[in-house]
Amino acid sequence: MDNEKNLKKALKNLPAHQAPESIWEKINFELEQDEADKPLQEALKKLPVHKAPESVWKGLESQLPESESQQPIIRRLRPVLAIAASLLLVVGFYFGFRQNPVEGTEFAYSEEVLDDRIQINNLEADDEAFAMIEEICAARDYLCNNDIFKSLKSEFDELNMAHEELSSAISEFNTNAQLISELTSIEMERTEVFKQMIALL
Amino acid sequence: MIKQFLFIVFLFGLASANAQTTLQVVSKSTNKEFTFQKGQTVVVEGEKAEIKVETWDQPQVVVSIILFAKNPDRSVAENELKSFNFTFEEESDRILIRNYYAGSAKAKSELTAQYFVKVPTDCPVQMSNYFGKTDVENLSANLDVNSQFGPINMYNIEGDIGIVSRFGDIFGELLNGNVKIESHRSNVTLKGLQGKYDIKSKYGLIKVFADNRLIDLNIEAEKADVYLFNPEPTESGYELISHFGEITLPEELKINFVENNDTKRHAVYTPGQQQIPGVYVKITYGDIVVRKNPKP
Numbered sequence: 001m002d003n004e005k006n007l008k009k010a011l012k013n014l015p016a017h018q019a020p021e022s023i024w025e026k027i028n029f030e031l032e033q034d035e036a037d038k039p040l041q042e043a044l045k046k047l048p049v050h051k052a053p054e055s056v057w058k059g060l061e062s063q064l065p066e067s068e069s070q071q072p073i074i075r076r077l078r079p080v081l082a083i084a085a086s087l088l089l090v091v092g093f094y095f096g097f098r099q100n101p102v103e104g105t106e107f108a109y110s111e112e113v114l115d116d117r118i119q120i121n122n123l124e125a126d127d128e129a130f131a132m133i134e135e136i137c138a139a140r141d142y143l144c145n146n147d148i149f150k151s152l153k154s155e156f157d158e159l160n161m162a163h164e165e166l167s168s169a170i171s172e173f174n175t176n177a178q179l180i181s182e183l184t185s186i187e188m189e190r191t192e193v194f195k196q197m198i199a200l201l
Numbered sequence: 202m203i204k205q206f207l208f209i210v211f212l213f214g215l216a217s218a219n220a221q222t223t224l225q226v227v228s229k230s231t232n233k234e235f236t237f238q239k240g241q242t243v244v245v246e247g248e249k250a251e252i253k254v255e256t257w258d259q260p261q262v263v264v265s266i267i268l269f270a271k272n273p274d275r276s277v278a279e280n281e282l283k284s285f286n287f288t289f290e291e292e293s294d295r296i297l298i299r300n301y302y303a304g305s306a307k308a309k310s311e312l313t314a315q316y317f318v319k320v321p322t323d324c325p326v327q328m329s330n331y332f333g334k335t336d337v338e339n340l341s342a343n344l345d346v347n348s349q350f351g352p353i354n355m356y357n358i359e360g361d362i363g364i365v366s367r368f369g370d371i372f373g374e375l376l377n378g379n380v381k382i383e384s385h386r387s388n389v390t391l392k393g394l395q396g397k398y399d400i401k402s403k404y405g406l407i408k409v410f411a412d413n414r415l416i417d418l419n420i421e422a423e424k425a426d427v428y429l430f431n432p433e434p435t436e437s438g439y440e441l442i443s444h445f446g447e448i449t450l451p452e453e454l455k456i457n458f459v460e461n462n463d464t465k466r467h468a469v470y471t472p473g474q475q476q477i478p479g480v481y482v483k484i485t486y487g488d489i490v491v492r493k494n495p496k497p
Contacts, residue, residue: 105231112271114222162368162386166350169249169332171311173224173271176249179332182350182368189386189404 118180120170130160130194136201143201152197159190224311225275227282230267233289235296237262242325242343243318246299250314250333256322256340263319264289264298272310281310325360394418410494411480413437422484429480430494437480439470444485451493 133156137144144153163186170179237243237260245252257263270282284304290297300314314333320326325343328335333351337344337358345363346353353366355373362380364371366387373380377395384402391398392410400407402422409418410430415437420427426446431437434454441448441456443466450456450468460467482489 104233105229108228108230109275110226110228112224112226114224114273116222166332166368168307169350172309173222173273173311175224175271175311175313176332178334178352179350186368186386 112175114173115175115177118174118177120167120172120174120180120183126191126194130156130190133194133197146200149197149200152193152200156190156193156197159186159193162186163190222273224271224273225278226269226271227275227278228267228269229282230265231287233264233266233298235262235264235289235291236260237296237321237324238293240294241292242295242327243320244295244297244299245316245318245326245328245330246297247314247316247328247330247333247335248300248302249312250300250316250330251336252316252318252328252330252333253336253338254318254320254326254328254340255338256324257319258322259319260321261319262296262321262324265317266298266300267315268300269313269315270308270310271313278310281308281312284308285312285314287314411437416479418480418482420482420484422482422487424486425484426488427482427484427490429482429489429491431491432494434491434493436472437470438472439468439491440479440481441468441489441491442466442483443487443489446484446486447488449488449490451491453493454491 143149163183166179166183166186170183174180243262245254266287268282268285268287270278270285272278272281281304285300285302285308287298287300298316298318302308302312320340322339322341326337326340327345329347330351331349335346335348335351336354337346338356341359343361344355344358347365348369349367351369353364353369353371355362355376357375358373359377361378362376364382364384366383367385368387370388370390371382371384372390374392376391380396380398382389382398382400382402384400384405386404387402388406388408389400389402390408394409394411395414395416397417398415398419400420400422402420402425404424406426406428407420407422408428408430411418412432413436434451439456445464446466448466448468454470456468456470458466458468
């Protein structure tokens with residue numbers, strides 16, 4: 001009686017653990033790797049399904065040492081056990097392939113703090129001022145129609161294109177300081193060229 | 202009073218901690234090994250990639266790639282990582298390794314790649330990289346790099362080297378061979394040079410630290426400044442031409458100016474003995490500076 005009490009007490013004192021959310025997310029993500037699993041799933045679909053003839057079960061049954069009490073339970077559970085075994089096989093195959101897929105791909109999770117200093121939103125571009133050049137040249141093309149201005153304009157256009165190209169490659173959550181440094185350098189160069197063009201107008 | 206003060210400090214700390222954005226980083230990685238066959242070139246095509254190539258004394262090419270997706274929302278990072286992939290192709294003349302983003306729209310996550318490639322010392326390497334960083338070390342075979350918006354670092358390379366860079370600085374140390382560099386809006390720094398160099402540059406700063414192991418240096422540049430550092434500047438032969446720029450020389454280099462006016466300066470110097478190494482620099486809208494620097 002004391003043993004039973006002690007056992008109950010010990011069971012009550014056992015700590016309860018809940019799996020962290022990230023574990024479920026990870027499992028969910030790995031299950032969602034449809035692309036990588038397509039060949040496997042296709043192959044699984046193509047596997048032939050065979051039903052064992054009744055004689056096989058009867059043969060097995062006759063070889064089993066059976067007791068009166070167990071026989072009906074086993075018989076009732078047989079379809080369930082068969083499904084469970086099949087599922088285990090499929091799950092085993094699935095996770096076997098997941099852990100070591102064709103390319104040996106492994107997934108990992110971590111966190112990092114975003115560095116606000118290297119975000120593109122923090123850079124101020126003088127696009128409005130730059131657009132002024134186009135307006136002036138459109139209104140008074142004679143001002144812009146000389147070799148020195150054309151050369152500067154060509155340089156300015158090239159820098160604008162590079163600025164656009166690089167800006168579109170930098171993500172909203174940039175982690176590459178070198179890209180921001182390059183963008184800043186382009187920005188400074190085109191500002192310099194812009195000043196030279198303005199001086200000619 | 203002290204308690205109140207500490208509480209306020211704590212609140213400030215909490216507020217600043219909350220202001221930070223935490224990125225959920227999801228990555229996938231793989232390793233791949235190839236047996237290198239003579240005649241094959243390792244071709245690496247990276248995008249937003251940090252590529253590092255090193256050599257080893259084994260006949261295999263070993264590649265490790267990690268692709269990262271970073272976003273405050275983990276599910277966004279996970280989904281976009283599905284479209285951010287790598288491929289390997291092996292053919293008789295090349296081993297191709299590349300990463301690409303196949304998403305239909307621009308990714309919301311920060312997608313980056315890291316390559317670590319080990320090749321046999323005599324394995325030619327060809328690389329292209331956009332918005333990334335390229336490092337190559339200890340190679341005794343041909344090297345070709347085409348990079349945009351990212352730096353190229355080379356150390357201890359022997360062979361034919363071809364570098365094309367746009368908006369990305371080039372740094373090379375202990376290079377030996379036939380080296381061709383085309384740079385556009387890129388600074389070029391070269392140290393400990395042997396062999397022959399052809400450098401074409403537009404907009405940028407070129408700094409060459411040379412000694413008498415250099416055989417030939419040809420630089421043609423536009424809107425660029427060229428600095429030549431040499432512990433024994435008088436032991437080299439020079440032909441220096443600057444259109445609309447200045448030529449500055451160390452005191453001991455008694456150079457002969459063929460032309461010296463505001464629009465063109467043309468200076469020639471032939472040392473007493475053999476004319477090796479030879480330095481030829483021709484620039485438009487830029488300065489040429491030769492300086493004596495201490496022996497390394």
